[in-house]
Amino acid sequence: MSLLQVENTGISFGGLVAVDNVSFSVSPGEVFSIIGPNGAGKTTLFNIVTGVYRTDRGSVSLAGEKVAGLAPHLLVKRGMVRTFQNLQIFFRMTALENVMVGFHLAERSSLLSDLLGLPSVSRQNRATREAALALLERVGLAAYAAMPAGTLPYGALKRLEIARALASEPKVLLLDEPAAGCNAVESEAIDNLITGIASGGVAVVLIEHDMKLVMRISDRILVLAEGKRLAEGTPEVIRHDPVVVSAYLGEHGAREAARAQG
Amino acid sequence: MSEFLQLLLSGLTVGAVYALVALGFTLIYNASDVINFAQGDFVMIGGMATVFLMAAGLPLPLAALLAVLAAVVVGLLLHRLAIEPARGASPVTLIMITIGASIFIRGVAQIVFDKQFHTLPAFSGSDPINIGGAAILPQSLWVLAGAFLLFAGLYFFLSRTLTGKALVATAANRLAARLVGINVTVMLAMAFGLSAAMGALAGILVAPITLTRYDIGTLFALKGFAAAMVGGMGSPQGALVGGLLIGILESFGAGYISSAYKDAVAFLAILLVLFVMPRGLFGSRSVERV
Amino acid sequence: MIDRILNSRLAPLLVLAFLVAVIPLVAPSNFYLRVAALVWVFSIAAFGLTILMGYAGQVSLGHAGFLGIGAYSVALGPEYLGLDPLVSLCLGVFVSAAIAWVVGRPILKLRGYYLAIATLGFGMIVSLVLNGESAITGGPDGMQVPRATLFGLKLSGSATWYWVTAGVMLVGAALALNIGNSPTGRALRALHDSEVAAAGTGIDVAARKLNAFVLAAIYAAVAGGLLALMNGLITPDAAGFMNSIELVAMVIIGGLGSVVGAVVGAAFLVVLPQALTSLHDYEQAVLGLLIMVFMIFLPAGIVPTLRRKMTERAA
Numbered sequence: 001m002s003l004l005q006v007e008n009t010g011i012s013f014g015g016l017v018a019v020d021n022v023s024f025s026v027s028p029g030e031v032f033s034i035i036g037p038n039g040a041g042k043t044t045l046f047n048i049v050t051g052v053y054r055t056d057r058g059s060v061s062l063a064g065e066k067v068a069g070l071a072p073h074l075l076v077k078r079g080m081v082r083t084f085q086n087l088q089i090f091f092r093m094t095a096l097e098n099v100m101v102g103f104h105l106a107e108r109s110s111l112l113s114d115l116l117g118l119p120s121v122s123r124q125n126r127a128t129r130e131a132a133l134a135l136l137e138r139v140g141l142a143a144y145a146a147m148p149a150g151t152l153p154y155g156a157l158k159r160l161e162i163a164r165a166l167a168s169e170p171k172v173l174l175l176d177e178p179a180a181g182c183n184a185v186e187s188e189a190i191d192n193l194i195t196g197i198a199s200g201g202v203a204v205v206l207i208e209h210d211m212k213l214v215m216r217i218s219d220r221i222l223v224l225a226e227g228k229r230l231a232e233g234t235p236e237v238i239r240h241d242p243v244v245v246s247a248y249l250g251e252h253g254a255r256e257a258a259r260a261q262g
Numbered sequence: 263m264s265e266f267l268q269l270l271l272s273g274l275t276v277g278a279v280y281a282l283v284a285l286g287f288t289l290i291y292n293a294s295d296v297i298n299f300a301q302g303d304f305v306m307i308g309g310m311a312t313v314f315l316m317a318a319g320l321p322l323p324l325a326a327l328l329a330v331l332a333a334v335v336v337g338l339l340l341h342r343l344a345i346e347p348a349r350g351a352s353p354v355t356l357i358m359i360t361i362g363a364s365i366f367i368r369g370v371a372q373i374v375f376d377k378q379f380h381t382l383p384a385f386s387g388s389d390p391i392n393i394g395g396a397a398i399l400p401q402s403l404w405v406l407a408g409a410f411l412l413f414a415g416l417y418f419f420l421s422r423t424l425t426g427k428a429l430v431a432t433a434a435n436r437l438a439a440r441l442v443g444i445n446v447t448v449m450l451a452m453a454f455g456l457s458a459a460m461g462a463l464a465g466i467l468v469a470p471i472t473l474t475r476y477d478i479g480t481l482f483a484l485k486g487f488a489a490a491m492v493g494g495m496g497s498p499q500g501a502l503v504g505g506l507l508i509g510i511l512e513s514f515g516a517g518y519i520s521s522a523y524k525d526a527v528a529f530l531a532i533l534l535v536l537f538v539m540p541r542g543l544f545g546s547r548s549v550e551r552v
Numbered sequence: 553m554i555d556r557i558l559n560s561r562l563a564p565l566l567v568l569a570f571l572v573a574v575i576p577l578v579a580p581s582n583f584y585l586r587v588a589a590l591v592w593v594f595s596i597a598a599f600g601l602t603i604l605m606g607y608a609g610q611v612s613l614g615h616a617g618f619l620g621i622g623a624y625s626v627a628l629g630p631e632y633l634g635l636d637p638l639v640s641l642c643l644g645v646f647v648s649a650a651i652a653w654v655v656g657r658p659i660l661k662l663r664g665y666y667l668a669i670a671t672l673g674f675g676m677i678v679s680l681v682l683n684g685e686s687a688i689t690g691g692p693d694g695m696q697v698p699r700a701t702l703f704g705l706k707l708s709g710s711a712t713w714y715w716v717t718a719g720v721m722l723v724g725a726a727l728a729l730n731i732g733n734s735p736t737g738r739a740l741r742a743l744h745d746s747e748v749a750a751a752g753t754g755i756d757v758a759a760r761k762l763n764a765f766v767l768a769a770i771y772a773a774v775a776g777g778l779l780a781l782m783n784g785l786i787t788p789d790a791a792g793f794m795n796s797i798e799l800v801a802m803v804i805i806g807g808l809g810s811v812v813g814a815v816v817g818a819a820f821l822v823v824l825p826q827a828l829t830s831l832h833d834y835e836q837a838v839l840g841l842l843i844m845v846f847m848i849f850l851p852a853g854i855v856p857t858l859r860r861k862m863t864e865r866a867a
Contacts, residue, residue: 532673
């Protein structure tokens with residue numbers, strides 16, 4: 001059964017068709033990657049799915065319910081969470097606080113109790129802090145907990161975003177280039193992190209340029225070019241699809257893919 | 263009908279001044295992304311300095327020229343001493359800097375000049391001219407003609423001269439302008455100087471009609487600002503249309519509703535425009551990228 | 553060690569309580585108590601902006617409008633409704649919050665300069681109404697405010713007002729600090745840094761901003777009511793543009809987001825004109841110059857800068 005189902009969606013900006021009639025669906029526990037050259041419309045597709053952009057074309061369903069047009073924060077409530085290509089970090093807050101914010105929906109609090117600083121708020125703060133620390137530990141950032149997020153290295157921020165997203169206990173997690181700018185070691189760590197998340201039953205949708213990573217961990221891949229769907233299938237199929245190879249991967253990419261396979 | 267025409271004419275007159283202030287805002291905003299709250303104080307400097315220079319015995323044209331120069335110097339100093347050192351600061355910080363500058367200029371003005379209301383003699387007599395049952399002061403024609411000439415001159419400067427084009431390029435993309443060898447700092451200074459000159463000229467033209475005092479800048483700034491925003495921030499046509507619109511609305515508001523709420527018109531207009539079409543009449547839409 | 557004390561949650565409150573206790577001991581005359589009471593009153597209004605601007609990052613250049621609503625309520629209530637001044641104050645605070653709730657919805661969709669101008673426009677309209685409805689509000693001359701009594705105790709005299717305002721100020725500070733260290737506070741600081749990411753964690757950005765705006769309006773109205781009761785007179789200037797600017801200057805000069813900073817900023821802007829009374833003509837020039845100098849050279853504000861220096865030294 002598919003958890004996230006996107007049908008015939010699309011959007012235009014001032015006459016330019018950025019995403020055109022794209023459909024896909026993702027099941028729990030699956031890693032579904034979206035690849036394509038720069039400007040293919042991958043992030044735009046994410047923005048449509050997560051409610052950042054509004055469109056009246058096609059539909060987006062979450063667990064069988066139509067969710068198109070819902071505001072981003074309401075989609076989070078329904079279990080769809082994302083990270084961002086150009087980091088969206090709360091850079092004035094500490095790394096720990098960043099993840100604590102991720103627990104926002106799970107926290108029991110009201111404006112009044114927060115104002116009065118009731119004991120329940122302190123208890124809530126402690127519980128959230130512990131849970132956030134555990135998540136930082138999971139992504140390997142516990143050492144940075146007390147540091148202002150703005151001072152963390154780039155690779156760490158990518159993982160911090162993932163930790164924050166996990167705090168919302170997503171059913172569907174959309175990751176926009178989580179390995180961009182990461183070195184080989186960090187990339188490996190993210191690789192393990194993503195497979196771990198998926199094996200927990202989360203449907204993972206991944207945008208990524210690191211082909212080795214994509215080929216290794218994806219169950220299925222959707223290839224976009226100029227906003228249109230070019231191909232879809234398992235890494236094996238995509239790797240050998242002549243249209244994809246010539247249009248996107250090119251010779252260099254094909255060699256990389258072959259090496260990843262071998 | 264004649265009352266309507268009368269209100270329309272006086273609205274256009276004061277609207278032309280708002281348009282000039284708005285145009286000054288636009289110039290500086292386009293070039294530097296700064297919203298200059300001291301814009302209205304250039305209007306004050308223009309009027310007040312001319313008054314005091316004439317009182318010292320100078321003829322009007324010379325006094326006006328020196329007053330404009332004084333405003334330009336203040337504008338350049340504002341850029342050099344307050345805006346340039348704070349480059350890269352947040353919008354709120356920049357707003358507070360120019361508000362601080364405005365308070366400072368006002369404070370100095372009440373020492374250098376005084377705290378009284380002043381007026382200038384009308385440039386060419388004060389016998390009203392009758393147009394279709396409405397009376398228009400010759401000075402109003404000066405204001406309208408002056409505003410028109412300033413707009414035309416600025417348009418010519420920006421679209422026909424190399425320096426003007428460099429200024430437009432700087433406004434469009436500062437980095438790219440720097441890469442093609444435009445001295446961006448000079449361009450920003452020029453935007454401040456030009457804005458100051460336009461504000462001062464507006465202040466001189468309108469002083470015979472509206473009186474001037476050390477603290478008139480705030481309202482001119484806010485209304486010029488409303489005009490710029492109604493027209494759409496950053497658009498020179500918007501500044502013109504917005505200015506005239508605010509002036510006319512204000513005049514009709516005062517005439518048909520209540521003169522006590524004349525000043526509220528501009529702010530209601532701002533709120534309405536921001537709620538209904540946040541980019542203004544001529545503003546461009548932007549798509550947020552994440 | 554210093555770091556620990558500075559980072560403790562009670563520290564700001566202890567600092568403020570210490571100031572409140574010590575000032576009467578060292579104040580040479582009642583005049584100083586009066587100035588201190590004024591500082592406390594403006595601190596209360598500044599706390600609201602600490603929440604709105606410091607935590608949530610939303611600027612308001614019209615906040616004196618809410619202060620004016622609170623101030624006029626204690627004059628209008630007794631005059632036209634026959635209400636007790638303190639009951640009127642509560643009513644004024646409620647009205648202020650309600651107006652903030654209605655106005656805040658559309659206004660807070662705006663950002664940056666647009667938000668600044670919309671709030672400015674709101675403040676100007678309040679001040680124009682207070683000036684214009686002279687049949688009701690007395691116009692530019694303002695209104696007399698009757699003395700308030702609390703539990704049979706007549707609220708008059710500098711010493712009484714010192715303690716009343718100090719008490720309200722301390723409660724206000726405690727609430728602002730509580731909010732800062734709560735899920736709500738984290739949500740506000742999160743949307744300050746990135747609205748997109750905040751929405752991405754399930755935060756209802758619009759609702760949270762509105763919370764902060766209404767809270768700030770409540771703080772301002774309380775401050776306005778106290779100011780009017782203390783002075784026994786209120787004029788539209790309280791709601792004016794300059795007052796709005798001074799409120800913003802207080803929180804920025806003191807240090808955005810810092811509760812102690814708000815008090816330091818308020819002290820700065822309240823004491824300054826008193827210190828310059830002999831140089832009255834220069835007051836505006838000095839004020840403008842100070843605002844500029846602080847914004848250019850100390851944009852983080854006094855308290856955060858001092859704190860950084862101290863922790864650096866301790867480390």
